[in-house]
Amino acid sequence: MNSKNALFLAATLTAFALAILFAVVNKVTTTPIEAAAAPAVQDTATPEPTDIPATDVPTPTALAELGPLEAAQIAANSAKRTDVYSVESFSFNDQNSYKVVFSSGDIVYVAMDRTILDAAKLQTVIASTTSVVTPAQVIVYAVPTAAPVKKHKGGGSGGQPTPPGEHEGGDD
Numbered sequence: 001m002n003s004k005n006a007l008f009l010a011a012t013l014t015a016f017a018l019a020i021l022f023a024v025v026n027k028v029t030t031t032p033i034e035a036a037a038a039p040a041v042q043d044t045a046t047p048e049p050t051d052i053p054a055t056d057v058p059t060p061t062a063l064a065e066l067g068p069l070e071a072a073q074i075a076a077n078s079a080k081r082t083d084v085y086s087v088e089s090f091s092f093n094d095q096n097s098y099k100v101v102f103s104s105g106d107i108v109y110v111a112m113d114r115t116i117l118d119a120a121k122l123q124t125v126i127a128s129t130t131s132v133v134t135p136a137q138v139i140v141y142a143v144p145t146a147a148p149v150k151k152h153k154g155g156g157s158g159g160q161p162t163p164p165g166e167h168e169g170g171d172d
Contacts, residue, residue, distance in 0.1 A: 066112050068098060075100035075108035078116050092117050 068087040075098075076082055083103040090099035092109045097117055100108045105122030 066098070066110070066114060070114075071098035071110040072100050074110050074114055074116070078110075079106055079108050079119060081106065 072084045072087045076084055079102065081102050081104065084100060085103040086101045088099050088101075090097050090109065092099075092111075095117070096112050098110045100110060102108075107120045107122075109117040109119070111117050
């Protein structure tokens, strides 16, 4: 491939990549603007009043089932904390509830009727690592420092090891 063909190919690929990049940037930047610039359509017609029987309207005292997010919010308001670490279902004195744990270690139990069952503050405990050892507690173990001596089988020394340099038998 000669240098003119290589230069033409590089210029074509660069132009293609720039065209794709321009199309993507244009699509990303214009989409939110079009959505924000669209005028809000308001219905100017007034709806006709309808007669709704009183039995179909839910009573305002009936609350929806308590979820973990609402339990965390109730516990955070109660403990005056915002560092919720975890929320889990829990049975507190045979009553369904949520156990809300804060990152500080504080725990709040929230009942399904949105009341606080219990709140436990974590007590800070400082453990000391220093201790006093009395002489009666010290145990000394004997550890051999020399290598064990090999015993030779048979022989004329009655089972005693032969000192180095001395050989049994004749001259070698």
